[in-house]
Amino acid sequence: MIExxxxxxxxxxxxxxxxxxxxxxxxxxPKEELDKPVIASIGQEIEPRIYTPRDxxxxxKKETKEKKVSKEKEGIVVEIIKMYxxxxx
Amino acid sequence: MSKLDVGVFARPDWxxxxxxxxxxxxxxxLFWTGNEVVFHxxxxxxxxxxxxxxxAIRSKVEDELRGADPVFVFHASHGGNNILSGQGMSNLxxxxxxxxxxxxxxxxxxDRVTYTLSCSSAExxxxxxxxxxxxxxxxxxxxxxxxxxxxxxxxxxFKDIWAGGAIALIDGKxxxxxxxxxxxxxxxxxxxxxxxxxxxxxxMIWCLKEDYKNLKLLGKRDARIRST
Numbered sequence: 061m062i063e064x065x066x067x068x069x070x071x072x073x074x075x076x077x078x079x080x081x082x083x084x085x086x087x088x089x090p091k092e093e094l095d096k097p098v099i100a101s102i103g104q105e106i107e108p109r110i111y112t113p114r115d116x117x118x119x120x121k122k123e124t125k126e127k128k129v130s131k132e133k134e135g136i137v138v139e140i141i142k143m144y145x146x147x148x149x
Numbered sequence: 150m151s152k153l154d155v156g157v158f159a160r161p162d163w164x165x166x167x168x169x170x171x172x173x174x175x176x177x178x179l180f181w182t183g184n185e186v187v188f189h190x191x192x193x194x195x196x197x198x199x200x201x202x203x204x205a206i207r208s209k210v211e212d213e214l215r216g217a218d219p220v221f222v223f224h225a226s227h228g229g230n231n232i233l234s235g236q237g238m239s240n241l242x243x244x245x246x247x248x249x250x251x252x253x254x255x256x257x258x259x260d261r262v263t264y265t266l267s268c269s270s271a272e273x274x275x276x277x278x279x280x281x282x283x284x285x286x287x288x289x290x291x292x293x294x295x296x297x298x299x300x301x302x303x304x305x306x307f308k309d310i311w312a313g314g315a316i317a318l319i320d321g322k323x324x325x326x327x328x329x330x331x332x333x334x335x336x337x338x339x340x341x342x343x344x345x346x347x348x349x350x351x352x353m354i355w356c357l358k359e360d361y362k363n364l365k366l367l368g369k370r371d372a373r374i375r376s377t
Contacts, residue, residue, distance in 0.1 A: 101295075104232060110168070136355045139350070
């Protein structure tokens with residue numbers, strides 16, 4: 061079991077490392093998948109919340125740059141770091 | 150007393166948001182899941198009142214609930230804190246709360262077991278239904294996420310989990326047992342994806358973990374919808 065990652069702390073101490081992991085994840089996505097829906101939530105909004113990999117990447121890139129990842133997205137960043145940032149942790 | 154072995158299945162399906170994967174729209178994924186539940190219910194001699202698409206509206210659901218008086222209500226559509234949506238995002242069942250609810254009708258879920266695949270309704274609607282003597286309410290808070298890539302271990306994994314909870318109830322499990330079953334399936338798929346690295350894995354694991362965390366069981370934990 062991998063120890064849970066504290067994103068807030070990691071961003072403050074190793075912001076570049078988080079950014080590199082997110083970039084590395086994005087590079088692995090096949091080009092033809094970048095602009096197709098990948099996840100959605102079934103909420104009450106008039107327009108359903110549907111994200112493409114590019115949507116996710118752009119939000120994560122912006123939030124990691126600002127060193128402030130939303131609670132909702134923290135989980136994705138944690139999973140990306142486990143998969144693409146583990147060696148350097 | 151509501152009738153055991155009978156259920157109302159409220160299953161809207163309209164062009165809500167483009168997906169263009171296995172299905173064209175997001176709602177189609179929920180409809181697909183519901184098909185499996187209804188198919189299973191019929192195969193187990195469970196009384197099915199299937200309100201699909203244009204029949205999944207407030208007046209028809211209320212009529213079926215009052216007429217057939219079923220113990221079980223299955224719903225798969227968009228939802229909010231105090232609302233379950235029907236066809237075309239119409240107001241199907243609601244109680245006073247975050248979203249506009251001019252005519253609360255949540256008491257139609259009194260004395261019933263509700264299983265809903267929707268966002269957020271375990272926030273306000275679920276507790277109000279239990280307060281109004283609902284037996285049990287299984288829903289999500291805040292969000293219900295799906296990964297829409299096509300594959301047995303991707304979109305179909307969500308169908309497996311979501312349909313499976315309702316099927317467990319139809320097979321005679323208690324609400325607690327059905328809830329546990331759903332949790333175990335989330336855990337299974339999380340473990341599976343932790344061992345299958347690739348660009349999809351972080352998103353899939355995140356969706357599964359969010360849904361796992363957001364799954365709620367309110368009310369009675371020993372309620373059943375079968376007589377035997």
